[in-house]
Amino acid sequence: MTEETMSIDERYKYLRKMQKRYFQADRKTRSTLLAEMEQVTELHRKSLLHLLHSNLRRKKRRRQRGFTYGARVRDASSPCSCKRRRLWLVTAT
Numbered sequence: 322m323t324e325e326t327m328s329i330d331e332r333y334k335y336l337r338k339m340q341k342r343y344f345q346a347d348r349k350t351r352s353t354l355l356a357e358m359e360q361v362t363e364l365h366r367k368s369l370l371h372l373l374h375s376n377l378r379r380k381k382r383r384r385q386r387g388f389t390y391g392a393r394v395r396d397a398s399s400p401c402s403c404k405r406r407r408l409w410l411v412t413a414t
Contacts, residue, residue: 329379332362336369337377344373 327335336358343354358369 327362332364333377333379335361336372340373340377 339354339358343351346354355366355369358364359366362369364372
């Protein structure tokens with residue numbers, strides 16, 4: 322039996338539901354809720370507390386990632402096979 326880990330979106334969805342219960346609970350219940358969340362999400366208590374006191378909405382990436390490969394590799398991955406052949410000829414010599 323293999324254990325599956327939660328995706329980030331699943332984790333945020335779970336924490337949004339638990340956030341309401343956490344803030345309505347008394348101190349003793351909060352401790353047990355934290356222990357349960359710790360076991361389900363596999364995050365540390367301080368990380369959970371930080372997340373519970375935050376907005377719990379995913380932020381968009383401010384800056385897009387740059388290109389990993391150079392122009393020659395991007396051209397070679399295009400659907401045109403003649404470009405691949407040209408790249409092969411250039412790199413072979």
